[in-house]
Amino acid sequence: MALVAGMRVGSRVLFRPWAWLPGAALGRKESAARGRVGARGFGSQRVLVEPDPAAGIAVMKLKSPPVNSLSLELLTEFVISLEKLENDKTFRGIILTSDCPGVFSAGLDLMEMCGKNPAHYAEYWKAVQELWLRLYLSNLVLIAAINGACPAGGCLISLTCDYRVLADNPKYVIGLNETLLGIVAPFWFKDTLVNTIGHRTSERALQLGILFPPAEALQVGMVDKVVPEDQVQSTALSVMAQWLSIPDHARQLTKNMMRKATADRLVKQRDSDIQNFVGFISRDSIQKSLQVYLGKLRQKKG
Ligand SMILES: CCCCC/C=C\C/C=C\CC/C=C/CC(=O)SCCNC(=O)CCNC(=O)[C@H](O)C(C)(C)COP(=O)(O)OP(=O)(O)OC[C@H]1O[C@@H](n2cnc3c(N)ncnc32)[C@H](O)[C@@H]1OP(=O)(O)O
Numbered sequence: 001m002a003l004v005a006g007m008r009v010g011s012r013v014l015f016r017p018w019a020w021l022p023g024a025a026l027g028r029k030e031s032a033a034r035g036r037v038g039a040r041g042f043g044s045q046r047v048l049v050e051p052d053p054a055a056g057i058a059v060m061k062l063k064s065p066p067v068n069s070l071s072l073e074l075l076t077e078f079v080i081s082l083e084k085l086e087n088d089k090t091f092r093g094i095i096l097t098s099d100c101p102g103v104f105s106a107g108l109d110l111m112e113m114c115g116k117n118p119a120h121y122a123e124y125w126k127a128v129q130e131l132w133l134r135l136y137l138s139n140l141v142l143i144a145a146i147n148g149a150c151p152a153g154g155c156l157i158s159l160t161c162d163y164r165v166l167a168d169n170p171k172y173v174i175g176l177n178e179t180l181l182g183i184v185a186p187f188w189f190k191d192t193l194v195n196t197i198g199h200r201t202s203e204r205a206l207q208l209g210i211l212f213p214p215a216e217a218l219q220v221g222m223v224d225k226v227v228p229e230d231q232v233q234s235t236a237l238s239v240m241a242q243w244l245s246i247p248d249h250a251r252q253l254t255k256n257m258m259r260k261a262t263a264d265r266l267v268k269q270r271d272s273d274i275q276n277f278v279g280f281i282s283r284d285s286i287q288k289s290l291q292v293y294l295g296k297l298r299q300k301k302g
Pocket residue numbers: 066067069070102103105106107108109110111149151152153154177178181183184185186276277280281294297298300301
């Protein structure tokens with residue numbers, strides 16, 4: 001077996017890019033939770049995993065009501081489930097979707113970024129980085145079955161997937177809307193978007209914080225297919241079959257070739273990226289902006 005840049009070619013699992021990342025090791029409790037997935041469903045409180053070993057795929061459903069905001073707990077459980085599937089050779093693909101009606105994910109949890117201390121912000125941001133790195137460089141075929149609104153960090157997660165299917169509902173908008181909150185999408189969010197929809201469209205979308213409704217999302221290439229709501233899952237399954245018809249080693253090496261440079265940019269500066277985030281989010285003006293935004297979200301109801 002040849003070794004290419006740390007990847008073992010000739011076995012199914014070609015690369016584990018996170019194995020050498022600082023902070024990538026899981027705790028003892030988490031490690032004990034690993035192991036073969038088998039045919040029974042598994043998961044955790046916030047991440048349901050429905051395996052179909054015969055098909056070599058699993059459906060992973062985010063279940064953190066009401067809006068799947070990416071809390072530290074959800075990020076941690078997400079990474080653990082992902083690692084379980086990555087480590088089990090039975091699985092070649094994951095369909096990522098939501099168990100919360102009407103929302104794929106509301107993005108990063110604003111409560112994790114408001115009124116906390118720098119150590120908390122640092123821990124939180126490291127977890128966000130970790131999930132992105134693992135998803136972006138995953139060996140598995142990842143298909144996003146987007147069955148709800150998909151702003152900011154929710155959009156980022158979908159952009160790490162190899163293919164996005166969006167339900168045709170005008171409420172299911174998708175995009176990186178950070179500027180609307182008075183915050184800035186970090187460079188690796190931006191890179192992920194540029195790699196998907198190109199530079200000019202990203203520049204406009206990012207500055208204006210555009211949340212694209214389905215037809216526009218399809219037009220700019222933010223998603224690959226828009227289908228009636230009741231066909232999202234079946235479409236994701238048939239797209240998965242197409243992707244799984246490609247030999248794993250060739251597809252995985254190609255994916256790595258397309259994505260590694262983007263991931264490496266973050267890997268090389270993880271610590272400074274954390275410091276930038278902590279400095280930025282701790283500013284009084286940014287905290288005020290986030291509070292105002294949260295207030296507006298709450299007022300919407302009343
Ligand atoms: C030059 C220097 C640069 C340095 C840069 C360095 C670092 C970068 C710094 C910062 C970058 C940080 C990046 C952040 C990315 C993000 O993901 S921020 C989150 C953005 N998310 C949103 O804008 C979505 C907000 N939510 C909604 O629009 C709606 O909730 C929804 C998703 C469309 C669903 O609508 P629905 O009507 O069903 O539900 P409600 O709105 O009633 O919400 C229910 C409940 O949930 C609360 N909530 C919603 N979203 C969030 C969230 N993201 N986090 C936490 N809580 C959320 C909402 O407030 C309601 O709560 P309740 O009133 O208490 O019931």
